[in-house]
Every structure is written in C-alpha cells, then in structure tokens.
Amino acid sequence: MKSSTNRNLKHLARKLRKQGTKGEAILWRDVLKARQMIGDQFNRQFIIENYIVDFVCRDLKLIIEIDGYSHFVKSEEDYQRQTELETQGFQFLRFSEAMVVYRIDEVVTEIDYAVECLENQIDTDIYQ
Template sequence: MSFNHHYNKRLKHYAKKLRNEMTKAEASLWKYVLSKRQIHGQQFRRQRPIDNYIVDFVCLPLKLIIEVDGITHTHEEVAENDKIRQLRLESFGFKVIRFTDEEVLTSISSVYRNIAHEVEVLMSLNAE
C-alpha cells in the first residue's frame, strides 16, 4: 500500500470538494507558497486523501504534510483528534508541520521560510 502513499480513493470525491472550498488561509498558502513548485522545485498536492484523512497539503516525494489549523483547532476535542491524526500519519513516515490561519494570513513570508527550511532538511536526508 505504501507505493501510493496510503492514498484512499474512497475519499477522492470529498477531497475534490475541499479543494474547491479552500479557506482563505489555505488558498493564500497554495497561491503564494506551495503551487507551481515554488519551494526548491518540489511539487505539493492539496487536499490529498491519505489513509482515513484528507491532509491540507503534501509533498509526496519528501513525505512532508502541511496542515493549516483554523479557529476550531483550538477546541480541546479537535486538538486531541489532531494529535491522533498526526501520530497516525507519522506512523507512515510522514513529517507533519502545522500553521494557524493567523500565521498564514499575517506572516506568509515567515511561513514560507519555515516550509523551505523543512524541505531543505528533508531533501538533504533523502540525498544521503
């Protein structure tokens, strides 16, 4: 199953719906940072089904997931579910990094630098 990075085709329709209804923060991150191979030529996909989850963004070759957390992620139950979800994704070998909507909308250059740094680290590890 790992050859397809745990792709879950049963969630394909829902993922497409989410791609068409991205939040303002997700749309900004996609447009200004992740689309068109803007970070070291790496391709990111948006709203990708992995296992029983749909991740916001993923670079499959580097196994890097980027999540954008809105205001609901501050609620205790949602935050606990995020932890469970992250542990599950990490068990497949993915690295998960998170940003809040506010970070993306007010500090996009800092978010870009953080993601670029993670990409550089993962690229160097893959080169070894």
Template sequence: MIIKYNPKLKELARELRRNATKSEVRLWQKLKRDQMHGYDFHRQKPIDEYIVDFFCNRLRLAIEVDGYSHEILEVWERDVKKNNRLNELGIQVLRFSDAQVLKDMDNVLRVIEEYIFQFEANGNTPPSIPPS
C-alpha cells in the same frame, strides 16, 4: 512510494478543494506548480483515512492549516491522532494556524524551506519534526 487511502474520501477532497479557506488559497499560491524549490505539492490529498491540506510525496511532508476550530479539545485530539498515524506512515506534518498564513507568510515559507533544506542535507530522508 504509493500511499493508500480510503476511496470514499475522494469526493470529500474535491469538495474541500472547491471550498478552500482564504489561508489555504494563499498558501496554495506559493506551493503550486513546483514553486517551492521544484517540489510537487497537492491540495486536499487523501492519505489512509484522512485528508491533508497539502502534501508532497517526494518530501514525505503534509502541511496542515488550522482554523480557530482546531483550538477545541476534541478537534485538537483528532489532530494529534491524525499526526500520529501520518508519522507511522513515514509522513512528517507541519501545522500552521490561519493567522500565521495570513499575517506571517514569509515565516511560514521559511519553515517549509528549512524542512526542504534538511531533507536534502539528509540525503533525501525526511527530517524529524518535534511534536507541536
């Protein structure tokens, strides 16, 4: 499926890739080059009016890694709006904190794998994820 995006976001996405956080770099090391069960992930992918940290089109899955700023009410409200819009587009969102990625990578990867296993068990239909 072709996903449309605001072309003005392309340069910002490049900038975000160049200035990735430590947790984004670590998770990317586990997702790149089809390492996650052969699924192709992209980083800092523009979708609609947003940029998601990681995205797999085939899985219809966005993965977000949230730093401490996401605990601020205004940022949290934007995250909810972003999640809702992505869900409207048929994209599920998994969110992890920086701390989870840096200190508990095994469980982060297990959650992503569980999504993949459910996707495959559902005949390549994205499983629904309870709101976080």
C-alpha cells in the same frame, strides 16, 4: 510513494479544495503551487489512508496543515491522525490560519528550511 487511500473520501477532498480557507488559498497559490516549478510537487487536500491532509509533498513525505478555528474543537482527532501518519514516515508542519494570512514570509521561511533539511536527508540516504 504508493499508499492505499479511502476512495470514499474523494468527493470530500474535491469539495475541500473548492471551499478552502483564505490561508489555504494563499499558501497554495502564492507558495506551494509556485514551488512545483522548481521541483517540489505539492498536492492539496490529498487523501492518505483514511485522512485528508491540507498539503503534502509525497517525495519528501512532508505534510503541511493550516489550523483554523475548527482545529481547536478537534485537536484530539488531529493529534491521533498526525501520530498515525508519522508512524508511516511523514513529517508535519503546522501553521495557524492567522500566521499564513498575516505572516506569510515567516511561513515560507519555515517551509523552505524543512524542505531543504528533508532533501539533504534524502541525498544522504542515497549515499549510504
């Protein structure tokens, strides 16, 4: 998947990778980075168009967002961004920071289910 990106966001994305939240660090280190060994490549703090998403699996067009405190004050902005990216075929999973930190097993179960569904959808599309 090739999409245009706002290169001006590159520095900010790099900064966000270095200064991520505890939930982002846990999800990246313990779950998503490990998944790359079994075939699902995720990127973190990835630029799509004029937005930086927390995590994305580009092959599946799956975006995972961790909503911390800052998301409460910018929920309208998040909604607009999500709506725009969904029109480009992306699907979203959203988890609260607390959910990732304290209930990671449930988060992993939801991610696994979403990935399985999207992989099956792709396999079905290939044979049509």
